[in-house]
Amino acid sequence: MEITKTNKGGKKLLYEGCAYVVDKRKEERILWRCEKRGYCGGRITTSNDTVLSFASHSHQPDSLRCDALKIQNKIKDMASGTEDIPSNIIQNTTANISLDVCGALPKKKSIARTIRRQRSVNEDEDLTTTTRGEAFLLHVSGDSKHLLNV
Template identity: 40%
Template sequence: MEFIKTGRGGRKLLYNEYTYNVDTKINDTTYWRCEKRKVCKGRIITTNATLPESSSDHSHPPDSAHVSVLKALDDMKTRAKQIEEVTSSVIDKTIDEMPLSICGSLPKRETLGRMVSTEFCPLERISLEISCINHGHVNNKPWLSFPI
């Protein structure tokens, strides 16, 4: 059983090569629904994020390739947040660790780049102060003058 973060900040449950989204949460109990909710009635219930108490049958086979891709994408996003690396480096390192059979199921490289670069969060921000000698308005437009 493993949890990953969704693109919108929610959680997704990966269990027995099936993928679940949160359906309802009541106190410490979470009701999960199969990701393929339009065609599958598979459900699972967890309490305090521990192993499932009960589950229902799926109408489709497990998809280990899809689960592996989701894990790889989550790994790339996590690396991009934790380590100050170039986007292409994060993608390359994750792909190098993946089996070749899964690499073909990944999104296009450009899409991966957008996904990973939006997750990047620099460790510190740089602030720049500029001294202004004079300021005012000319023809109702603001202007500044700076020392050279």
């Protein structure tokens, strides 16, 4: 079992080749739903990293995709935590992976785009904090930008 992040920064659980997003929380228990919602009823309940219950999936597990998700997550962490150029990040994170996992990753060009996007998000976050450290929400509508106090 491994916890990684969704694109929006939420939690994503990788377990036996399937990826789950948080459905509900109940005290220390977390109810997870298969990320392929709509056509898969796969669910899992965990408590302190122990699986309590499991509902099966309508599709085959895909451990290659899970491994690829872990790599992509590592790449995003390096994108926001380091100043490395995209090709270095890609090289560092993919140096020891199997060819199969490599095949499950997006193309290098698109990973490099993800790295740049991740960094521009970080810059936007800096911009939306004032010198006094207050959090502002940058609201963009049409051509004009408004700062809203949140």
